Amino acid sequence: MDDPGQALAVRYQMGRDPADFERLVLHYRDRVYRVIYRLVGDADEAMDLTQEAMLRVHRSLDQWDHRAAFFTWLYRLAVNLAIDHHRRRSRDRAVPYGEDFPFADPRPGEVERYDEDEERDVLLLRVRRAILDLPEAQRAIVVLRHYEHLPLARIAEVRGVALGTVKSTLFAAFRSLRRALEAEGKEKV
């Protein structure tokens, strides 16, 4: 795969030149942030976790053995970081999953910001709720397939599970999403 980030990662692994690290961070930070944001649902937390992910890249790059592409290794790191973070946060706060997410309900001002198209906002909030209500494994696979456009075989590498597991998890996720959106749609009528 012609990912220029791969060459950057190899260069930094070999030379440990801070300028290469800066280029590497610049190349990947938005992608890493996007994935993490979609998993944790909070912009500030996503920024902090992106920083933590890059710190782990710096510290642990020697452990990348090139058997997987660098971005596969990086996605794995980022997804696991986000999932672990969210799991710990949910446990620490003893709040049922999804109920403390900023997007589960409108924030003050959020509805006003979008009031030019209220119907679209309602849909948006419903979809966010449905995504955030998915179990972590399902949400991770939806994020990687639907938003990051990774092939399922690559997702299996990222998640460290069998291709069949990825498929069955994706099917389950879509069944849940379909049910959730249908149910909410009926409730609103």
Next chain:
Amino acid sequence: MDAKDCEGFEDLLVLHGYGELDAQEGARLEAHLKDCPRCASAREDLRRVGQALDTVPVPMPPPERWDGLAAQVLALAAVPAGRRRGSISSLARPGLVRAAAVLLLVAGALAVAAGLLGHRETAFDAYAQAIRARNDGLLERLATEFPDSDLARVARDLSPRRMDAADPGPPLPRDHVVVHWETAASYLRQRIDLSPSPGDRFHLAEIYLAKQDRPEALEEYRAVLRDYPDSQFAMLAGLRIEQLAQ
């Protein structure tokens, strides 16, 4: 056509939507869709779900808030984990980011200097190294050189070779790990982040069990069973789940 005839096709629709079906399967699905209003309707439903997912935006941080991220990371890397302070999201004002990065660089350099002056290898250091590298030799050295430390006992009990046995044995005594369980768990989680493996997940579950955190331990054991059903650790995890159920 009744629902039984449609079994499996709905799942294929998801793969088809993502271009993950081969030509033969795709043709079979298309042929079925022509004669099956139920599945054609399901396809429309799935299309709507996909379109709904597309509506969810990601609020990207403004570029100025990312300024200095690499420098900040390198500065943080120079500070020992226990003394790390400051996160990029707390630096809300863009003008502060560069200044904070500079301060962190200075603090990091001082911390490294202090660490070098006073450095002495501890049981903790050796344990962390051994866990990260899954290095049997280092685990043995740790057990020999720091025989009385808590971490040496933990290291002995967590030795990967111990896990080769079919019987995981009784749960680790609580006092073996309780002092440093969080550190040990943190290292294992880092390893799992980088390279998930059934062994590390099982070890993590063992640590939770030793800490008497049954829900977390059960979650990890179940993850081993679910994600690595063919590994030797799945059997061990199954045994543990049975023990916990008794």
